[in-house]
Amino acid sequence: MLGMDFDGRRPVRTILHLLAASKWRLILATLAFAVKDSPIWLLPLLTANIIDVVVQHRPIAQLWLNAAVLAAILLQNIPMHMLWVRQMSHIVRHLGTDLRSELAGRLQQLSIAFHTRAGAGLLQTKLVRDVENVEMMLQQVAAGDTSAILTLLGAITLTAIRVPAFVPLFLLVVPCTAALVAAVRRRSGARNEEFRRRVEELSARVDEMAHLMPITRAHALEQEAVHRMRGTVEDVRAAGLRLDLVNGRFGAMSWVTYQLLGAACLIAAGWAAWTGYAPVSAGDVVLLSTYFAVLTSSVIGLFGLAPIVTKGLESIRSIGEVLSAPDLERNEGKERISRVRGEIALEGVGYRYPEAGAPALTGVDLTVAAGETIAFVGPSGSGKSTMLNLLIGFIRPTEGRIRLDGRDMEDLDLRAFRQAVSVVPQEPVLFDGSIWDNVTYGRRELGAATVTAALRDANALEFVEALPHGWDTLVGERGALLSGGQRQRLAIARALVRDPRVLLLDEATSALDSESEALVQQALARLMRGRTTFVVAHRLATIRNADRIVVLSGGRPAEVGTHEELLAAGGLFARLHGLQSV
Template identity: 35%
Template sequence: MVSVLRGNPAQSLSLVWRFISPYRWRVGAALLALLVTAGITLSMGQGIRLLVDQGFMTRSTELLNQSIGLFLLLTLGLAVGTFVRFYLVSWIGERVVADVRKAVFEHLIDLHPGFYEHNRGSEIQSRLTADTALLQSVVGSSLSMFLRSALMVIGGIVLLFVTNPRLTSIVVVSLPLVLAPILIFGRRVRRLSRLNQDRVADVGSYVAETLGQIKTVQAYNHQAQDRQRFSGTVEQAFDIARRHILQRAWLITLVIVLVLGAVAVMLRVGGMDVIEGRITHGELAAFVFYALVVGTSFGTISEVIGELQRAAGAAQRIAELLQARSEIVAPAPQVQALPGRVSGRLALDNVGFSYPSRPEHPVLKGLSLEIEAGETLALVGPSGAGKSTLFDLLLRFYDPQQGEIRIEGVPVRQLNLHELRRSFAIVAQTPALFFGSVADNIRYGRPEATDEQVEAAARMAHAHEFIQQMPEGYRTHLGEGGLGLSGGQRQRLAIARALLVDAPILLLDEATSALDAQSEHLIQQALPGLMQGRTTLVIAHRLSTVQSADRIAVLDQGQLVAVGTHRELIASNPLYARLASLQFNVEG
């Protein structure tokens, strides 16, 4: 469940208007077309009255032809007006949804990573797709139907009074009986709509999570448990949907019974008036027409109001995403700039940090460290010592609760995030590759790079050879997450990406720890070219990487316990000596 602020109906309307307002001229034209078509439809009642009284009852061919001609003219106007209304309203619906999706994505992509600790990406995806699709349906169709039906009800009642006030009183008396269930059931429909959308999001989330880890699911023969859990999730969604449908069905049924019941009573009274000569046949026909218009319009409103309630829930869920605020921002009045060429000098001063989801468990405690420009610093320590967390703080995915991190002497909190992060290139233990071509993935951090620059980076990373063997070379499309590539090939593409970015500070997160000997050999050949002339921080489990480092920092339980060369630490630090013995396969 997205742990952000809950919205309200006013916020939902405000959100919808925010995205509709740029197209107010088209909205105005659509409303004008809607008014014209509603007016023409209501005018047809008078056409029917003339057709009956002057065409049929007078037995005059000329008057009949005139009445038919007027009716055809109204029909043509109705057709043209409906075309204009349908096109404009549908265009607005599609345009608004496209704008909403862009705005939500542009907002989400800048939110700090801590936001995604509390919120499942699959549910956010559901909001970005299913909820916006519902908005499109409502803005592009249901809202227009609601407004048109409301106009028809108002105009129909006015013309009912004009045609026959006494009969109209029967219809008016029945209005509270119709409005009451709409209001009562509408409130229930809205609440159930929100629950229904949440449960549907749960279904989507479970599917994405399970299928995204399908190899693990099948390797552990977990299919039976997943089927059972998914079935339970689906049944919960179905139960909420059933209750939602039941409330809407009751709403529609009551409206039909009450409205058409009132029409039946009106027909009985009107029929007696015709028999006794108090009104003409045409007046009764027109009155019946208007009564049916009012009745069917109420029926449409009762159906559409459920969609509007669901749309209100969808708008609320989207508004919640847009209201989420990133905790990682640079104070605008105090933003500082880095020098044109960053040397790579870093400093950590008494840094203490706990993840927001686990505030009671500090990951780093009082960490102070100076890293000189061009220096290679290896970070070693047992799992959970805080090595990867240090990278997160350098990139400012999180802010430490105490202490300060500086680059070129400037506190990272005072820097523009884009300017800070352009100073870093990262090669992760499991590099992130994206759906797209090999070239697209290499130039991910530098989209403007030429094909020649991409190939040069790939050659330096010892990736050119295997890329050339792929079906379309650099244009070969990769599956999601680099599916089909070996671990070593993924790492070499990540190194090529880092080379192309040419950032002054390099972060290597156990880049060779999970590779076979041959892949590791190729990566080790590529790393010196990548590290040359750069400040490099490397989380290392390999002896070769550690021995080539200028200094080694030993972390344990979030604290810096020793700094020195490999030889110095072997002699002076028992923890490092033990790690060297176990992980590096050497004796202290």
């Protein structure tokens, strides 16, 4: 697992650790690159030899020998280049796949509270954009860094053989490069982090705008939406401008520095040849000036990669925020139950959200027998949704405990428990696939008879069979091609095929018209039969048949009883019922 060794605070060490798994491919790729790139530092030597053959009137055979070597080193570039591309592509693409897979796996382990804080847009940015930045960094740095290093080594080695007096001048490139790269890392790193944060904010704002689009258009609030977006876009522009100015300033400094060194090298070689200070031939003058020009070009290109490297390392830090996030749901090592009866007991249960002034729930005592239906009602903010989140284990009680079949849920692997649970939310969650895919989500082994029975019991079979492609019909993103009632009935069919022992219904009919509600209520009645069911209801008439109704007020149970008992008591439930009957 990458998450165990992924340290976003040390991005360079982390990227080296990630590449260690492909070290043999990396060695082969480097060797292939060294061979295919050899013309860059061999051509100046061959050019110098040919010039000296002409100027010094050496035997013509030396001309043909250099020509043959020249042709050979040029032709080998094609197969060696393809070998290098194949190896590097394998390394980079596999690493990107591993990162995305690890991120997806980690997101499934992180708590619902983390997802609520982070938002879908920000997580999408990390999964798509940040991994893409890492891939781009590796692809471009692999070529740029390797070329610059091999050119430097080749140029210094051949210069030491031909004109050793000029080696110190070539070595000046190394400290100049180190100083400039260190400077740009310090300044550009902070600017890249600022830019990355602004882009994440923009991504979250875009996701929010997309979700609000129906409300925005329905109330003619387009200009308000544009105004909200404009501020975030301006922040991205300003952060990007500051980043570009930093990169541009150091780019210009590096270009001027290396051009001055190149001019110095050319003048020094010409002076040494003219005065006889060093044994420098005409070919050597061309060799030295060409080497320095090639070396300068490589180093400038390398320096030009500094922004990409900085962005890639910042993306490593960003990915680390997810892979190293401590907000995990801890299930490893806990008891895995093999069978759930559905007996649930809440003993003095309470929950306080982090940094909240008052508890969302407190003092909840409730014993539920297997197969019993319990409804939670109450004003907005009374703790109904918190109660469901506690029952499914999305959050853990901050006081008291919840028992499942006599066992403390704190000691259980909740993943095993949830295999016996089905949830039907107010807004059904469908993905862009076929009806069959959505109903059998997580249960691919199911046969046609089981799915048909579930669709029939969910009052969905009739409309599914009327569709042009039946259950192979695509439902669109979030089920956009279906009506609200159709989406809800498919959600019930999905719950039915799981044959759950515990059922959670979160205002499953509150957003439907009367006809759709009647069909969904019939389907829910079949789904609830013989199962422990917890219902959060807005329409009180829909819970008339519940075994018990818990009326919540201010996070506390105010009343508990049947529908008739609570009406007769004349308390909060009776008042809420009266308001809905008006």
